[in-house]
Amino acid sequence: MSLKEIGEFGLIKRITRGGLIRKSGVIKAIGDDAAVFRIDPGEVILATTDLLVERIHFLRDRISGRDLGHKSLAVNLSDIAAMGGTAREAFISIGIPDDCGIDYIEDFYDGMRVLAAEHEVNLLGGDTTGSKKDLIINLLVTGSAKEGEILYRRGAQPGDLIFSTGFLGDSRAGLYLIVNSIEYEDEKMQALVNAHNRPKAYLREGRFLAQQPGVHAAIDTSDGLTSDLGHIMEESGVGVRIHAEKIPISGNLYAFCSGYKFDPLSCAISGGEDYTLLCTVSPERADKVALDYRKRFKHPLYALGEITDTKRMEIIRADGRIETIRASGWDHFHQEE
Amino acid sequence: MSLKEIGEFGLIKRITRGGLIRKSGVIKAIGDDAAVFRIDPGEVILATTDLLVERIHFLRDRISGRDLGHKSLAVNLSDIAAMGGTAREAFISIGIPDDCGIDYIEDFYDGMRVLAAEHEVNLLGGDTTGSKKDLIINLLVTGSAKEGEILYRRGAQPGDLIFSTGFLGDSRAGLYLIVNSIEYEDEKMQALVNAHNRPKAYLREGRFLAQQPGVHAAIDTSDGLTSDLGHIMEESGVGVRIHAEKIPISGNLYAFCSGYKFDPLSCAISGGEDYTLLCTVSPERADKVALDYRKRFKHPLYALGEITDTKRMEIIRADGRIETIRASGWDHFHQEE
Numbered sequence: 001m002s003l004k005e006i007g008e009f010g011l012i013k014r015i016t017r018g019g020l021i022r023k024s025g026v027i028k029a030i031g032d033d034a035a036v037f038r039i040d041p042g043e044v045i046l047a048t049t050d051l052l053v054e055r056i057h058f059l060r061d062r063i064s065g066r067d068l069g070h071k072s073l074a075v076n077l078s079d080i081a082a083m084g085g086t087a088r089e090a091f092i093s094i095g096i097p098d099d100c101g102i103d104y105i106e107d108f109y110d111g112m113r114v115l116a117a118e119h120e121v122n123l124l125g126g127d128t129t130g131s132k133k134d135l136i137i138n139l140l141v142t143g144s145a146k147e148g149e150i151l152y153r154r155g156a157q158p159g160d161l162i163f164s165t166g167f168l169g170d171s172r173a174g175l176y177l178i179v180n181s182i183e184y185e186d187e188k189m190q191a192l193v194n195a196h197n198r199p200k201a202y203l204r205e206g207r208f209l210a211q212q213p214g215v216h217a218a219i220d221t222s223d224g225l226t227s228d229l230g231h232i233m234e235e236s237g238v239g240v241r242i243h244a245e246k247i248p249i250s251g252n253l254y255a256f257c258s259g260y261k262f263d264p265l266s267c268a269i270s271g272g273e274d275y276t277l278l279c280t281v282s283p284e285r286a287d288k289v290a291l292d293y294r295k296r297f298k299h300p301l302y303a304l305g306e307i308t309d310t311k312r313m314e315i316i317r318a319d320g321r322i323e324t325i326r327a328s329g330w331d332h333f334h335q336e337e
Numbered sequence: 338m339s340l341k342e343i344g345e346f347g348l349i350k351r352i353t354r355g356g357l358i359r360k361s362g363v364i365k366a367i368g369d370d371a372a373v374f375r376i377d378p379g380e381v382i383l384a385t386t387d388l389l390v391e392r393i394h395f396l397r398d399r400i401s402g403r404d405l406g407h408k409s410l411a412v413n414l415s416d417i418a419a420m421g422g423t424a425r426e427a428f429i430s431i432g433i434p435d436d437c438g439i440d441y442i443e444d445f446y447d448g449m450r451v452l453a454a455e456h457e458v459n460l461l462g463g464d465t466t467g468s469k470k471d472l473i474i475n476l477l478v479t480g481s482a483k484e485g486e487i488l489y490r491r492g493a494q495p496g497d498l499i500f501s502t503g504f505l506g507d508s509r510a511g512l513y514l515i516v517n518s519i520e521y522e523d524e525k526m527q528a529l530v531n532a533h534n535r536p537k538a539y540l541r542e543g544r545f546l547a548q549q550p551g552v553h554a555a556i557d558t559s560d561g562l563t564s565d566l567g568h569i570m571e572e573s574g575v576g577v578r579i580h581a582e583k584i585p586i587s588g589n590l591y592a593f594c595s596g597y598k599f600d601p602l603s604c605a606i607s608g609g610e611d612y613t614l615l616c617t618v619s620p621e622r623a624d625k626v627a628l629d630y631r632k633r634f635k636h637p638l639y640a641l642g643e644i645t646d647t648k649r650m651e652i653i654r655a656d657g658r659i660e661t662i663r664a665s666g667w668d669h670f671h672q673e674e
Contacts, residue, residue, distance in 0.1 A: 027381060027484070027487075028487075028489065031490070031572065032420065032489055032490050032491075032572070033385060033415075033416040033417070033419040033420050033490070033555075033556060033557060034383040034384055034385035034416050034417055034419075034420045034422065034480065035383065035384045035385070036381050036382070036383055036420070036482075036487060037381060037382055037384075038380075038381045038382060038484075039382070041378050043375075044364060044373050044374060044375045045373070045374055045375060045376070045382070046371040046372065046373055047371055047372045047374075047426070047428060047461070047462070047477075047479070048370060048371035048372070048462075049428045049430050049462070049463050049464050049475070049477060050430070050464050051430035051431070051432050051464045051466050051473065051475060053432045053466060053467070053468050053469070053473060054469075055469045056432070056466060056467050056468060056469060057466070078370075079370040079371050080370070080371055082370040082371075083369065083370050083371050083373070085371065089384070091384060091386045091477055093386050093387070093388035093475050094388070095388050095390045095393070095473070124384070125384070125385075125386070126386050127386050127387050127388045127475075129388050129390060129393060129394070130390070130393050131390050131393060131471070132390070132391075132392045132393060132470075132471060133469075133470060133471070134468070134469060134470070134471070136388065136390060136432070136473050138386070138388060138430045138464075138475035140384075140386060140428055140430075140477040142384070143371065145373075147364070147375075150364075150373060152365065152369055153368070153369050153370070154369075218370075219370060220370060235368065235369070
């Protein structure tokens with residue numbers, strides 16, 4: 001069935017079913033000029049938004065509707081997670097080209113709905129429209145947090161240890177497999193593709209970290225390790241030292257790099273789109289936070305460096321050499337150069 | 338200067354200046370993973386979003402950056418107005434193709450900023466990215482309202498009078514002049530183009546209406562008079578009767594229609610994008626509301642019909658004939674047919 005046959009309002013009816021996942025506090029969801037909701041008194045509202053454009057952020061023929069739905073929501077949840085918040089409401093705008101079937105769009109919403117249900121996020125509304133060529137997706141997600149329990153980029157202090165909640169570089173390797181249409185049967189390669197197409201949203205982990213004394217700052221790895229740590233550096237007025245041999249690199253990424261002649265460290269440092277959380281923790285509290293985190297979530301917090309007072313970003317190589325590096329990562333206007 | 342030269346973060350620095358227009362309640366604006374703000378206790382949050390795609394909603398070579406900025410914000414403010422709310426925070430996502438200069442983007446933000454300042458709306462953040470061909474804009478605007486002072490589409494009651502806060506059809510005529518590259522020196526034609534490119538946001542009017550006893554329902558005219566009244570009909574479970582000769586049509590539209598052989602009534606009924614407010618008011622309160630409105634805003638509320646219990650939409654022609662009409666208007670997936 002085509003979109004022209006069922007029309008805008010027909011599409012809205014199909015895609016909005018089952019979107020009201022957490023009813024409490026929602027006064028009007030979809031079907032008026034605006035959604036109406038309230039949050040608990042004493043909490044502040046967080047809001048983040050991401051625009052995903054076909055041929056820039058994804059290739060429609062290389063990602064399923066479900067995975068695209070998952071990813072579109074996950075990248076926004078990741079921003080709420082990096083603030084230590086609880087995700088609440090999602091608003092989805094979608095621009096649909098003629099050659100995109102309704103099945104794909106319904107799968108897209110299904111993919112969002114599954115992840116939304118996992119984190120009790122409502123799909124509250126949005127806008128649907130046509131597009132000449134590219135599928136266009138914009139999500140805005142609101143969250144809530146107690147004012148004293150928010151993790152800003154600006155809080156890092158010299159001496160803090162820097163942690164990541166997961167492996168870095170997997171998403172970059174997955175992207176390579178996707179863009180080059182590489183066929184694989186290896187589960188390891190599938191895991192890398194999944195890291196790119198179905199990133200985990202570390203919401204529970206972010207909330208946990210925000211509640212621990214000594215956790216000073218956080219950001220998610222969207223542009224790449226050095227680029228994202230660069231934001232913490234700039235906002236906090238500090239420096240960063242990364243230990244090359246401590247950067248968490250998965251066995252899957254090592255396997256990929258040995259097969260396709262890539263440097264695992266480069267993938268991990270500037271790959272981007274891993275959507276792990278990076279946080280900085282005071283040295284006195286770091287051990288306890290890492291231990292409690294591991295007990296709670298059954299996976300480690302990876303220490304990969306520390307905050308310094310130099311205002312430079314440095315990396316210590318395995319042989320002890322210290323290099324100053326430039327915060328670089330994914331810049332959406334430079335990607336084709 | 339091109340976007341590739343200054344990069345994403347350079348662009349963000351340029352376009353975010355001066356966006357924090359109302360500081361109260363805003364804890365973190367731009368520059369972290371999410372914006373952080375609070376609203377007054379006892380109020381609920383409204384949220385609305387609109388996606389504007391080049392070649393679907395606008396032609397970049399026919400609208401200035403300033404006007405596009407104005408319009409992108411105005412269409413969202415209009416949704417908050419139609420709920421009777423106070424607009425608060427705006428989040429802007431923008432996908433920029435290579436051939437779009439920075440001047441255009443800066444003008445776009447200037448256009449938004451002027452309208453935002455007029456209504457004390459903060460431009461709080463968003464996402465900037467590239468696009469292969471089309472300029473893509475998504476805005477989400479939040480608002481606030483007292484829970485008892487919200488105008489839903491569902492509140493209309495049989496007997497209510499239907500009002501519009503302004504003329505209908507002007508925007509459609511303006512669109513015709515724009516799309517056909519018609520040159521004009523006539524101020525009347527310029528006014529029609531302005532109606533399309535720089536729609537008024539009836540925020541103060543919407544708030545006023547929401548506070549008047551007897552005002553039962555409201556919507557803004559985005560898709561067209563009959564399509565938008567159709568939403569009120571459906572949500573309220575009522576019928577609508579429109580008096581053809583009462584539909585507010587401007588002298589400018591009459592002049593256009595006589596010159597270009599259009600039917601003013603058709604333009605007004607199904608044109609869309611006028612962004613006036615339509616509201617329904619109990620017959621006992623209608624005169625007082627209309628009088629007080631006129632005193633306050635120095636322009637009339639135009640009565641154009643009434644709510645019935647028929648569940649049909651009817652139009653009474655000037656000669657007394659009653660026709661049943663189908664709610665039709667602008668459907669973004671059908672526009673090329």
